[in-house]
Amino acid sequence: MNFIAMDFETANGKRDSACSLALTIVRNNQVADEFYTLINPHTDFFWRNVKIHGIHAHDVQGAPDFPAVWQHIKPFYTPNQLVIAHNNQFDNGVLKSTLEHYDIEPPAYLTLDTVRSSRHLLPGLTNYKLNTVCDALNIDLHHHHNALDDAQACANILLYQDQHFGDQQIKPFINMVG
Template sequence: HIQMFYTPGRIVTAHNAPFDVSVMRLTLDRYGIAAPRYQVIDTVKTSRHFLPKLPNHRLDTVSAALHIPLEHHHNALADSYACARILIAENEHFGEARIKSMMKLSKAG
């Protein structure tokens, strides 16, 4: 059933993607579900590239720098929303071409 969320051409966005990808894989393995293939954009990497002067690139720091509300940090839904808004803001300020050129979309799954 999870396959419908991982259709070809879809991109998974995560802040500190290696952690999130490992959790997704372990969870899928636990339930005997084959891990689908998808592309990942890690907003830690994009924020380090586009916002190098921040003191750190934690989700709350990047969100604050981009004026993105993050009222319930470490809540999965709130963190997901903030992560998506970070990528949208970077796309609006720096352009999709720059995001694609500064990082290779890695295959996961």
């Protein structure tokens, strides 16, 4: 299986306030590469977001803004590329809103939400939060709400689902964005 797991953290409640991003690149069912960066969103940080992810405004002062980050990651977002996230409405929304904020045309790509696939393939969990699914599958999640750890965990959830249920059970959860 080949895909990219994506996770964003935001500075505040606005979807265009990305302050960190991680990608976990999976090729042939193995983590082949990872990408992590802080992002300077040039906006205020809300205390509740800071409490969740621990990223402060001073942490991103020297970080690139999103257009600079986009130049590095844009090749990953193509119509044939599967980009997954746990609660992908949030992460796809952050990507789309941030691109629109900078007047960059959002790309078309395939997406899958591991919350939805987990609800279907793993019935009976008390909830389908990332940490709950990871606990149920014995997947390490060291620092929940650290974008890189969350992207790695999401990738491992889909790898587990592929190994235990097969790609035919996963394909119905793939949709096109853009």
